[in-house]
Amino acid sequence: MDQRLTLIKEMARPCRCGADIGTDHGYLICSLVEEGIAQRGIAADINAMPLDKARQEVIRRGLEERIQLVLTDGLTGIDPEEVDEVFIAGMGGDLMAQILDRWPGSRRSDKVFCLQPMSKGEHLRRFLFQEGFYVEEEKCCVAAGRPYSVMRVIYTGRREAHLPEEEYVGKIDFSTDEAEAYGKKVLAALEKRRKGLAQGTGDRMGELQETEALIQAVKRRMEQ
Numbered sequence: 001m002d003q004r005l006t007l008i009k010e011m012a013r014p015c016r017c018g019a020d021i022g023t024d025h026g027y028l029i030c031s032l033v034e035e036g037i038a039q040r041g042i043a044a045d046i047n048a049m050p051l052d053k054a055r056q057e058v059i060r061r062g063l064e065e066r067i068q069l070v071l072t073d074g075l076t077g078i079d080p081e082e083v084d085e086v087f088i089a090g091m092g093g094d095l096m097a098q099i100l101d102r103w104p105g106s107r108r109s110d111k112v113f114c115l116q117p118m119s120k121g122e123h124l125r126r127f128l129f130q131e132g133f134y135v136e137e138e139k140c141c142v143a144a145g146r147p148y149s150v151m152r153v154i155y156t157g158r159r160e161a162h163l164p165e166e167e168y169v170g171k172i173d174f175s176t177d178e179a180e181a182y183g184k185k186v187l188a189a190l191e192k193r194r195k196g197l198a199q200g201t202g203d204r205m206g207e208l209q210e211t212e213a214l215i216q217a218v219k220r221r222m223e224q
């Protein structure tokens, strides 16, 4: 368990059954169950090889009675009645949004979602804001020198009014070194986009101005 998986575990709410989607090595769900944060778990992956790795980990830790292994795409086939907390980590934010969008259990206020996008965090946050999800908490960590953000989310059904920069940095409190590192990563990506737009051909003035405004807004957030 590195800092990233540890932060997800720390932000989790105690639950009856947690589902770890894209489980791969299975470390997260095994720790959640072993430490009693989840009484039982579902370890799901779309690919057989990673699921097999998770199976080995579950057996090694003697958790066969408490963790069910499921070969599936996203949350497909997972009964919403069975699961009360969903963990999705280490995937692109666009794929995570698709997985959430497709599951009948997502738009229910009795579920908790712990989400850690590897990339395209802005895509995931936009989806959450637009679809009536509420980010209860968002925190950052650094693992192997890379900054990450983790959010705990619930569904309220109320679309969240939000500022454009909140799609990039949510409501992160920039008082920690980890959050600052995350902010710098976001700024570097926006700066790269800005340069590409400035050098490119065609009429991309509107996009360029938007990106410049975003950069300034993210900087202001980080200084607050």
Ligand SMILES: C[S@@+](CC[C@H](N)C(=O)[O-])C[C@H]1O[C@@H](n2cnc3c(N)ncnc32)[C@H](O)[C@@H]1O
Residues within 6 Å of the ligand: 021, 022, 023, 024, 025, 044, 045, 046, 047, 050, 072, 073, 074, 075, 088, 089, 090, 091
């Ligand atoms: C980079 S690993 C992340 C593993 C672990 N969740 C973590 O954060 O350390 C991504 C895993 O997601 C799985 N995956 C990719 N697309 C998926 C999908 N649509 N449904 C379920 N699992 C998926 C991959 O097979 C892989 O095991």
